[in-house]
Amino acid sequence: MSSYDVIVIGSGPGGYVCAIRAAQLGMKVACVEKRETLGGTCLNIGCIPSKALLSASEKYHEAHGKMETMGIKMTGVKLDLKAMMKFKDGVVGDNTKGIEFLFKKNKVDWLKGAGKLLGGGKVDVDGKAYDAKNIIIATGSDVISLPGIEIDEKKIVSSTGALELDKVPGSMAVIGGGVIGLEMASVWSRLGAKVSVIEFMDEILPGMDDEVRKESRKIFSKQGMDFKVSTKVTSAKSSAKGVDITMEPAKGGAEEKLSVDILLVAVGRKPYTDALGLDKAGVETDDRGRIKTDAHFKTNVDGVYAIGDVIAGPMLAHKAEEEGVVLAEMLAGQSGHIDYNLIPGVVYTWPEVANIGKTEAQLKEEGVAYKAGKFPFMANGRARAMGDTEGFVKILADAKTDRVLGCHIIGPEAGTLIAEVAAVMEFGGSAEDIARTCHAHPTLEEVIKEAALAVHGRPIHI
Numbered sequence: 001m002s003s004y005d006v007i008v009i010g011s012g013p014g015g016y017v018c019a020i021r022a023a024q025l026g027m028k029v030a031c032v033e034k035r036e037t038l039g040g041t042c043l044n045i046g047c048i049p050s051k052a053l054l055s056a057s058e059k060y061h062e063a064h065g066k067m068e069t070m071g072i073k074m075t076g077v078k079l080d081l082k083a084m085m086k087f088k089d090g091v092v093g094d095n096t097k098g099i100e101f102l103f104k105k106n107k108v109d110w111l112k113g114a115g116k117l118l119g120g121g122k123v124d125v126d127g128k129a130y131d132a133k134n135i136i137i138a139t140g141s142d143v144i145s146l147p148g149i150e151i152d153e154k155k156i157v158s159s160t161g162a163l164e165l166d167k168v169p170g171s172m173a174v175i176g177g178g179v180i181g182l183e184m185a186s187v188w189s190r191l192g193a194k195v196s197v198i199e200f201m202d203e204i205l206p207g208m209d210d211e212v213r214k215e216s217r218k219i220f221s222k223q224g225m226d227f228k229v230s231t232k233v234t235s236a237k238s239s240a241k242g243v244d245i246t247m248e249p250a251k252g253g254a255e256e257k258l259s260v261d262i263l264l265v266a267v268g269r270k271p272y273t274d275a276l277g278l279d280k281a282g283v284e285t286d287d288r289g290r291i292k293t294d295a296h297f298k299t300n301v302d303g304v305y306a307i308g309d310v311i312a313g314p315m316l317a318h319k320a321e322e323e324g325v326v327l328a329e330m331l332a333g334q335s336g337h338i339d340y341n342l343i344p345g346v347v348y349t350w351p352e353v354a355n356i357g358k359t360e361a362q363l364k365e366e367g368v369a370y371k372a373g374k375f376p377f378m379a380n381g382r383a384r385a386m387g388d389t390e391g392f393v394k395i396l397a398d399a400k401t402d403r404v405l406g407c408h409i410i411g412p413e414a415g416t417l418i419a420e421v422a423a424v425m426e427f428g429g430s431a432e433d434i435a436r437t438c439h440a441h442p443t444l445e446e447v448i449k450e451a452a453l454a455v456h457g458r459p460i461h462i
């Protein structure tokens, strides 16, 4: 029987990063993956293909309006959806093959097939048993639907089907105004679909800063999306023409009907542990099916660990990666720590939305005295030069110590801009630290600096 120091089950960003880091630290490592390609949800049907379609559709959209305002006349711009999908598939292929290369480089064995815990430090991969001192479950997550709504990936699709449509729907409804729903709504709306987003809560992007949430709905509405908030879908049935949806106010009330060509269900994801043998190995899960772990990613079974979407915490690729690195280092005898408050969240719409740390609502609830500084992109030279003036940066700092407690951005390149604040927060820095740091001119980063100055009531350019 082959034996390893570490067997990782699942090759998503949690699993493959953990496997590579463990190999770098001198361990003999294998990674089990049942998909034909490595990289998990993120590389195959998540982050990467969605960003490829977001980039491509954004360019198409720009060619239809914004470019003209900059003096570039475009005539005969046409969409070749097949070619756009080929571009997206190419990006996915390059990335997944990249992981294969990294596995070879780091001498990580890819055990192709479905992994199953056999108990006693053993893993079965399609009928062959392997021994491991440490087993790491990184099996990720899967889509969920609503009761009575069956995803067929043709007319009623999950994000996976929404990344594969073979023609632009005339109309599309999206259940769920969260990150994935809004990103896919942006893609298909830019390509010409009439998109309606149906959200149960009273505002889109639940959990984010309230002002950002309001502003984002305003901006996306202007882009042509229709929003039905405080609304719940009670049924959705495929018809000869498309999908018939019935909805009602979240608190109850008169029914409303909507018929669309395509319905995207984007109401969240669930941990994926199917056929993994958790029962046999005695690994405990919580009431939401997530594998229970302690702060060191240990399950209740000795030598079995879990990371990524399959455990508690935000379902984000970079959260899974951080956990993979920290766990590998702990297994090598080092110490590690993740500050879950400092995991940035990004929505890759245009403008982008990004956040880190606490929201104003959370600080109020926790009774923390804070100061807020806000600065609009409208007053930034570079944003004007780019023709991207919507949105703002808001920085929240402790009223006494000035330590940065949170940052909330809606605006161009928000996902890139948030990295500066993440680094400052990692070092326990203050708004004054950001304000005193020289920022190149003219850049979008100057909006971060001005928001930090605004914390102390002294922005220069407004």
Ligand SMILES: Cc1cc2nc3c(=O)[nH]c(=O)nc-3n(C[C@H](O)[C@H](O)[C@H](O)COP(=O)(O)OP(=O)(O)OC[C@H]3O[C@@H](n4cnc5c(N)ncnc54)[C@H](O)[C@@H]3O)c2cc1C
Binding pocket: 009, 010, 011, 012, 013, 014, 015, 016, 032, 033, 034, 035, 039, 040, 041, 042, 043, 045, 046, 047, 048, 050, 113, 114, 115, 116, 138, 139, 140, 141, 159, 160, 180, 272, 274, 275, 276, 307, 308, 309, 310, 315, 316, 317, 318, 319, 320, 348
């Ligand atoms: C449309 C979409 C867009 C997204 N965009 C972003 C984004 O922009 N940024 C971001 O941070 N996150 C994004 N996410 C979330 C991100 O993809 C996940 O948080 C991330 O992939 C989780 O990584 P993971 O390693 O825990 O698991 P996964 O990536 O889900 O990988 C798990 C792997 O385990 C394999 N597996 C499962 N069971 C077994 C078994 N028994 N044997 C062998 N293999 C098995 C699966 O085949 C899969 O390949 C997006 C998700 C979706 C769906």
